[in-house]
Structure formats: C-alpha cells, structure tokens
Amino acid sequence: MRKILWLILIAALVYSGYWLVGAKSTERAIAGWIAARESEGWQAEYDDLSTGGFPLRFDTTITALSLADPETGVAYNAPRLEFKSASYAPTALSAVFASGATFATPLQRIDVSHDRADADLFVDAGPNLTLDVAAFSLENVTLTSTLGWGVTLANGSFNTKRSADNPLTHDIRFSARDFIPNDGLMSALNKDGILSDRFETLDIAVTATFDAPWDIHALEGQRPQPTRIDIETFAAQWGTLDLQIAGGFDVDDRGTPTGKIALKARNWREIIEIATATGLIPADMKSLALRAGQVLAGLKGNADTIDAEVSLSDGMILLGFIPIGPAPNFSIR
DSSP states (O other): OOOHHHHHHHHHHHHHHHHHHHHHHHHHHHHHHHHHHHHOOEEOOOOOOEOOOOTEEEEEEEEEEEEEETTTTTTEEEEEEEEEEETTEEEEEEEEESSSSEEESSSSSSEOSSSSSEEEEEOOSSSTEEEEEEEEEEEEEEEEETTTTTTEEEEEEEEEOSSSSOEEEEEEEEEEEEEEEEHHHHHHHHHHHHSSSEEEEEEEEEEEESSSSSSSSSHHHHHHOEEEEEEEEEEEEETTEEEEEEEEEETTTSSEEEEEEEEESSSSSHHHHHHHHHTTSSSGGGGHHHHHHHHHHHHHTTEEEEEEEEETTTTTEEETTTTEEEEOOOOOO
16 A cells, blocks of 8 residues: 555656646747847847646646747737646647737728637647647637727637648638628618628638748748638628639738639628728729629629639739729738
C-alpha cells in the first residue's frame, strides 16, 4: 500500500512539473512573439499575461492587448483575449474574444461589441501552428464604423477546414441570420422603402486556395492571398431581394478575379441601387449597369429577374463585351 501511495505521489509531482513547464512555455511563446513584433516596429503591448487551469487545462489570458502592423496599417485592440486547451491536447485550442474590441485599417476603425464571440481551433503540432480547422460562433454582434455605417448580427457562424488534397486550400462556410443595418445605413440603402429592416438570410459556401498557409507567420507579415475561389453557394435574401451566385475564378497578385459566374437576382434594380449607395458600383456607372441589367433580364423574358452567366475580366463584370460594373477586389490586407 505504501508503494502505491509513493507511486501516486511521484506521478502527481511529475505531472505537476509537466503542467508548470507547459504553462510557462505557453506564456514565454506568446510574450516572445509580441516582443518580436515590437522589435520589427509594430505597436505590440499588453497589461498582463497569465496561465491557469491546473491540472487539466492551459488557460492563458491576455489583457489590454494592442497590435498594429505599420506595413499594412491594420490594428487590433482587445480588452481581454483568452486561449484554452486541454493539457493533454495542446493543439486543440479554443479562443474567447471579449466585447469592446476595435479593428482598424487606414480607411476606418470598427468598434466591436457582442454577447458571444468564440472559436474552436485545431492547428498542426510544431512552431508554425498551421491552421487545420476553425469554427467561430457569434451572438448579438454589433459593428460600428467611423465611416458612419453600422450593423447588428443576431447570430452567425464561420467555419473553415483545410483540404486533405491541397494544404493551401480551405473549404469555407459562413451563415448569418437577422443581419440588421443601422438607421443611417438603412436610409441610404432603402430609399424606395422596399426592404425589410433586416437581412433575413446570408449563406456562403466557397473553396479558396491561397498562395501561402494560414499559420503564425500570417499574423507577422503579409496575409496569404487567394489564387482561386470556387463559389458553391452564395444566397442572400433581404425583403423582396433575392440574390444567388455560383461559379469560379482565378485571382491574380493584384486581387483581380478572372472567370465566370452564374447570377440569379430577383428585383435586380434594387440590388444595383444598393450597390451604388454602398460604393460597390461607382455613381457614374449606375446607368450603364441598369441598361446591362435590362439586357440580362430580357434574356429570360422576366423584367424583374436576371438569370445569366457573366464574366469577370480586367477588373470588370461583363455581359459579353458590355461592362456591368467593377469586379470586387479580393486582396487581403
């Protein structure tokens, strides 16, 4: 009996030592990464970094985190950020994001508040921490921009899974329910009063291939850029508007897409009005886009519905040789 007690005691001491080494190694790795960014000219600072969760977990908390990349102009500030993992499975992580964070680019700052924003992450073992699977859950999220727009999301989910055939390819899914623009944005988008006060549904399923892996280095320098995007589903419904897109295209190093997509849009004139109000279509191209839309709708004989294949080429969306409007740019800052 005494030998058994000694064995239990020795095992407990060994495991406690393992946990302490793991906890301190986690803290040193995060602190070292932040210090490395600061030495490269970033703004990179925090108030406190600590790890708890003994004996079964490594729960690391960072408070008052501020990161700003001078090369891209992207900055992130969070009052609190938590990373959690089981001590026996350190590559399976969960992250909890505190409300009150800000995300900034050279064009705007976005304030983020929410009831829930967390993620489950599975990364490869090793120093690069290459992302394999990520699943984000969102509840009652509010985004407010210094440009004057704002939106609220009742609930949403974002998932990405790395392809087994190509480590640079990810299957990406996003869904949102009750996506509500603020009053200022609604007044700009809903001049004719045809829209409901909320975006009822938005479902996106795409496969995207990038020029580099999504790993720890993606946070340190240039983000991986898409080289190919295949849209399985893009379905959006907002009041009387109904938009569906499918197809695929290549993306060059400037973020310009080249390919073909199938487009089905009900009440398409209002979609053009919205795209013009948000700047997706320049105001001086609105008349041309409306004329092109009439041509597209006439192909099927229904003046209110577009059901056609369009091309993406040279930075434009084209019907044959007729430009409908500028194609979106897919560069990631």
